[in-house]
Amino acid sequence: xxxxxxxxxxxxxxxxxxxxxxxxxxxxxxxxxxxxxxxxxxxxxxxxxxxxxxxxxxxxxxxxxxxxxxxxxxxxxxxxxxxxxxxxxxxxxxxxxxxxxxxxxxxxxxxxxxxxxxxxxxxxxxxxxxxxxxxxxxxxxxxxxxxxxxxxxxxxxxxxxxxxxxxxxxxxxxxxxxxxxxxxxxxxxxxxxxxxxxxxxxxxxxxxxxxxxxxxxxxxxxxxxxxxxxxxxxxxxxxxxxxxxxxxxxxxxxxxxxxxxxxxxxxxxxxxxxxxxxxxxxxxxxxxxxxxxxxxxxxxxxxxxxxxxxxxxxxxxxxxxxxxxxxxxxxxxxxxxxxxxxxxxxxxxxxxxxxxxxxxxxxxxxxxxxxxxxxxxxxxxxxxxxxxxxxxxxxxxxxxxxxxxxxxxxxxxxxxxxxxxxxxxxxxxxxxxxxxxxxxxxxxxxxxxxxxxxxxxxxxxxxxxxxxxxxxxxxxxxxxxxxxxxxxxxxxxxxxxxxxxxxxxxxxxxxxxxxxxxxxxxxxxxxxxxxxxxxxxxxxxxxxxxxxxxxxxxxxxxxxxxxxxxxxxxxxxxxxxxxxxxxxxxxxxxxxxxxxxxxxxxxxxxxxxxxxxxxxxxxxxxxxxxxxxxxxxxxxxxxxxxxxxxxxxxxxxxxxxxxxxxxxxxxxxxxxxxxxxxxxxxxxxxxxxxxxxxxxxxxxxxxxxxxxxxxxxxxxxxxxxxxxxxxxxxxxxxxxxxxxxxxxxxxxxxxxxxxxxxxxxxxxxxxxxxxxxxxxxxxxxxxxxxxxxxxxxxxxxxxxxxxxxxxxxxxxxxxxxxxxxxxxxxxxxxxxxxxxxxxxxxxxxxxxxxxxxxxxxxxx
DNA sequence: GAGGATACCTAG
DNA sequence: TTAGCTAGGTATCCTC
Numbered sequence: 001x002x003x004x005x006x007x008x009x010x011x012x013x014x015x016x017x018x019x020x021x022x023x024x025x026x027x028x029x030x031x032x033x034x035x036x037x038x039x040x041x042x043x044x045x046x047x048x049x050x051x052x053x054x055x056x057x058x059x060x061x062x063x064x065x066x067x068x069x070x071x072x073x074x075x076x077x078x079x080x081x082x083x084x085x086x087x088x089x090x091x092x093x094x095x096x097x098x099x100x101x102x103x104x105x106x107x108x109x110x111x112x113x114x115x116x117x118x119x120x121x122x123x124x125x126x127x128x129x130x131x132x133x134x135x136x137x138x139x140x141x142x143x144x145x146x147x148x149x150x151x152x153x154x155x156x157x158x159x160x161x162x163x164x165x166x167x168x169x170x171x172x173x174x175x176x177x178x179x180x181x182x183x184x185x186x187x188x189x190x191x192x193x194x195x196x197x198x199x200x201x202x203x204x205x206x207x208x209x210x211x212x213x214x215x216x217x218x219x220x221x222x223x224x225x226x227x228x229x230x231x232x233x234x235x236x237x238x239x240x241x242x243x244x245x246x247x248x249x250x251x252x253x254x255x256x257x258x259x260x261x262x263x264x265x266x267x268x269x270x271x272x273x274x275x276x277x278x279x280x281x282x283x284x285x286x287x288x289x290x291x292x293x294x295x296x297x298x299x300x301x302x303x304x305x306x307x308x309x310x311x312x313x314x315x316x317x318x319x320x321x322x323x324x325x326x327x328x329x330x331x332x333x334x335x336x337x338x339x340x341x342x343x344x345x346x347x348x349x350x351x352x353x354x355x356x357x358x359x360x361x362x363x364x365x366x367x368x369x370x371x372x373x374x375x376x377x378x379x380x381x382x383x384x385x386x387x388x389x390x391x392x393x394x395x396x397x398x399x400x401x402x403x404x405x406x407x408x409x410x411x412x413x414x415x416x417x418x419x420x421x422x423x424x425x426x427x428x429x430x431x432x433x434x435x436x437x438x439x440x441x442x443x444x445x446x447x448x449x450x451x452x453x454x455x456x457x458x459x460x461x462x463x464x465x466x467x468x469x470x471x472x473x474x475x476x477x478x479x480x481x482x483x484x485x486x487x488x489x490x491x492x493x494x495x496x497x498x499x500x501x502x503x504x505x506x507x508x509x510x511x512x513x514x515x516x517x518x519x520x521x522x523x524x525x526x527x528x529x530x531x532x533x534x535x536x537x538x539x540x541x542x543x544x545x546x547x548x549x550x551x552x553x554x555x556x557x558x559x560x561x562x563x564x565x566x567x568x569x570x571x572x573x574x575x576x577x578x579x580x581x582x583x584x585x586x587x588x589x590x591x592x593x594x595x596x597x598x599x600x601x602x603x604x605x606x607x608x609x610x611x612x613x614x615x616x617x618x619x620x621x622x623x624x625x626x627x628x629x630x631x632x633x634x635x636x637x638x639x640x641x642x643x644x645x646x647x648x649x650x651x652x653x654x655x656x657x658x659x660x661x662x663x664x665x666x667x668x669x670x671x672x673x674x675x676x677x678x679x680x681x682x683x684x685x686x687x688x689x690x691x692x693x694x695x696x697x698x699x700x701x702x703x704x705x706x707x708x709x710x711x712x713x714x715x716x717x718x719x720x721x722x723x724x725x726x727x728x729x730x731x732x733x734x735x736x737x738x739x740x741x742x743x744x745x746x747x748x749x750x751x752x753x754x755x756x757x758x759x760x761x762x763x764x765x766x767x768x769x770x771x772x773x774x775x776x777x778x779x780x781x782x783x784x785x786x787x788x789x790x791x792x793x794x795x796x797x798x799x800x801x802x803x804x805x806x807x808x809x810x811x812x813x814x815x816x817x818x819x820x821x822x823x824x825x826x827x828x829x830x831x832x833x834x835x836x837x838x839x840x841x842x843x844x845x846x847x848x849x850x851x852x853x854x855x856x857x858x859x860x
Numbered sequence: 861g862a863g864g865a866t867a868c869c870t871a872g
Numbered sequence: 873t874t875a876g877c878t879a880g881g882t883a884t885c886c887t888c
Contacts, residue, residue: 291874313870396876421873436878437872458872459877546876553876561877614872614879667871667880689870689881696868696883749868760866760885795884820883 001133003031004164005125006243007298007387008116009279017091019119022146022278022298024164030241032146033133037153038119040094041087043414045107051084061093062086071413074557075475076492080412091115109414121405123155126385128378130158143280161529163378169242170196170365173254174357180337182777185260189226191343193233194361198369201240208358209233214346220354227270230262237276244300248319248364251294251303256285293393300388302374304367315695315748316783323363326371332356379536396543401554407500416554427551434549434561437614438569442663445832447610449621450658451635456651458615459545460505462567465647467491469499470555485563486570501544512537575617575642576609583607583641586634593637605634611663628674628681631657660713664828672713685709691825700744701821704728708829718833725826725840732817737809745817746802748783763799771801788816
């Protein structure tokens with residue numbers, strides 16, 4: 001039988017551990033496969049003669065000890081050293097004895113790799129990977145909810161591109177707020193539960209459960225009571241058997257709320273069997289710090305909200321705003337204060353309430369399916385071998401470590417344990433800091449004809465080119481053939497030994513190229529999977545550098561991370577030098593790049609690097625008339641020449657051509673990019689770092705700056721831009737809370753940490769405090785909208801919730817918007833054209849005429 | 861009024 | 873016991 005692995009855990013049979021793999025097969029059955037015979041183990045740095053002592057001391061836990069030879073985790077070593085591979089009876093034995101073993105032997109390894117992960121890594125299996133099982137019988141375990149239950153000793157990975165069709169259940173709860181206060185499980189019951197299915201469940205796309213009896217008729221299920229509704233909810237989970245449980249903010253709110261309510265009701269004598277996991281366990285959550293973590297064994301709990309936060313840059317992530325921005329859908333709404341009214345009703349109001357609830361679960365499902373939110377994560381799981389839930393909950397660390405562990409094993413290297421809080425603290429305090437990338441100072445102002453070149457996957461290719469790895473880092477005596485990085489790091493060359501990380505990167509890079517090649521001939525279905533796969537490969541390629549400089553990584557190496565960045569800095573400076581002082585100019589003749597200047601004409605194009613950030617160079621072509629084709633020729637020519645001077649696989653490529661560009665500062669610029677499309681040459685504006693792409697400026701600012709940039713870059717109409725700004729300022733002067741333009745004044749900022757931890761007052765924090773007094777709670781991570789009110793108080797004190805301002809018709813500080821939101825950003829752009837603040841305010845004429853200024857700018 | 865500290869968000 | 877990395881600009885408040 002072949003199935004795709006969704007999740008894994010372990011249980012016991014005859015006191016022996018049994019790994020359970022949960023998944024779905026090609027014909028749509030949910031599968032649980034019990035694997036017997038795998039045993040937990042870890043390593044200890046100790047000579048063979050220690051084996052007897054340890055065996056004797058921990059005989060209840062240790063099954064056997066084998067003397068083995070292994071490499072230590074970090075450093076280039078000629079020889080392996082003596083270690084002990086300690087095999088235990090029970091996975092729980094590892095945490096039970098590891099601290100004491102460490103005290104005896106000094107160093108232990110791989111003691112904190114979860115048993116299910118250890119099993120998968122050792123057997124070449126991984127999250128969302130396909131597995132082939134030879135069934136040795138079926139299991140009669142009523143606890144396990146999977147449709148097919150089999151027993152096996154031998155599970156092998158199978159390479160299948162497509163994914164099994166998964167079953168999705170989206171849900172959302174509505175709680176009854178008491179007197180308009182935020183609902184808490186202690187007092188506020190759940191009154192409605194809405195569910196949406198893909199594929200359909202018994203012919204239904206949605207079901208709304210109502211936690212009371214009602215005379216109302218319609219498309220919903222009356223459950224008599226909250227208890228009855230919750231029972232029905234868990235019954236549906238069991239019957240529909242979803243692989244993916246989706247919600248909006250569900251892992252932080254809905255699921256914990258349901259768990260808490262079930263506990264409260266059961267304490268009062270209710271009998272709600274809240275089984276949700278395929279292992280037969282009840283729904284539960286854990287609180288780690290201020291983050292709740294939900295796991296539903298055998299299924300994937302997907303909270304759409306954090307995924308949207310990662311994927312899309314929005315000003316607000318309320319369900320209402322996300323649905324509007326990303327799906328173009330309106331959310332239905334009922335004012336919190338009227339909810340009780342709607343709920344008590346048995347007519348039209350209740351009916352509305354039900355439809356409002358229904359929409360919320362539908363939206364959660366729509367986000368997941370329409371935006372294909374988890375495709376990327378599924379691909380990441382497959383490529384890295386990590387369980388899908390771990391990737392959704394965690395970050396890059398697990399994926400990188402998973403890949404490294406698999407390769408370390410093959411090379412007889414052991415992995416350290418994850419550092420404790422203290423160790424990672426020490427790593428910070430050692431004084432040395434990781435220096436990052438080089439940013440070349442931009443030539444400020446307006447420029448024409450700029451070719452943008454960038455390095456493909458710079459950091460990974462640096463690691464490959466220079467054999468930078470934990471396993472090549474020189475820690476002892478100096479070998480003959482080494483690479484010295486500018487940060488002082490020394491690594492053995494690949495002639496001596498090829499690093500494990502560079503090998504992994506090469507493999508990822510190869511697979512990415514192959515995947516992209518396959519996309520060209522694939523059908524639409526396959527294309528989607530392949531595209532997600534190539535994206536996942538790119539993400540993983542770029543994760544290794546960050547991981548190496550992460551103080552909490554098992555394999556933290558400031559030397560390695562610093563070698564990467566120092567070589568990166570050296571490289572971009574070298575690239576600039578090469579272009580300006582070596583290549584100097586490109587000669588075009590007959591639509592081609594001419595190698596040598598033969599003295600008989602041709603178009604000589606001088607080159608000047610005007611900006612660069614980390615892995616890019618912006619080359620100003622010193623000629624007024626440049627076509628796109630010429631720019632491309634020049635760009636490719638420079639890229640080729642530079643690439644030839646580099647160690648493979650480092651590669652500089654032509655990225656784009658900007659007809660005009662305006663540079664304000666490092667990381668702040670706008671380009672008028674020319675692109676070739678099927679319909680011919682297209683122009684579009686690309687903005688980086690400026691107010692139009694920042695979420696902490698109001699819409700009036702972003703819109704104004706967008707228009708100013710458009711006028712300046714596309715048409716060089718500086719006077720029109722000035723006029724536009726003047727008009728905007730005049731319009732702002734008359735705005736009040738009831739104006740149509742009011743929405744344009746709303747600023748948002750993220751509430752990033754607990755209120756107490758702020759050393760300085762912040763406008764959005766004062767709003768949070770004001771809202772709290774009105775019974776509205778904000779959560780860390782929320783983006784808080786606010787406007788600035790008129791008055792004599794300090795700026796931060798005058799921030800206020802826009803809804804409240806509208807309701808109370810409070811006066812707006814129009815001067816703030818003119819002087820702080822419009823004038824400074826506009827001035828930064830237009831000052832270079834001789835525009836002053838006074839002119840923008842309407843007090844004075846610009847001295848330098850547009851054309852004159854243009855001429856000056858474009859003289860060489 | 862300059863300059864530092866804090867906070868936020870973005871580039872890469 | 874959550875969490876890839878650094879560089880850099882801008883606004884505001886605080887200290888001198």
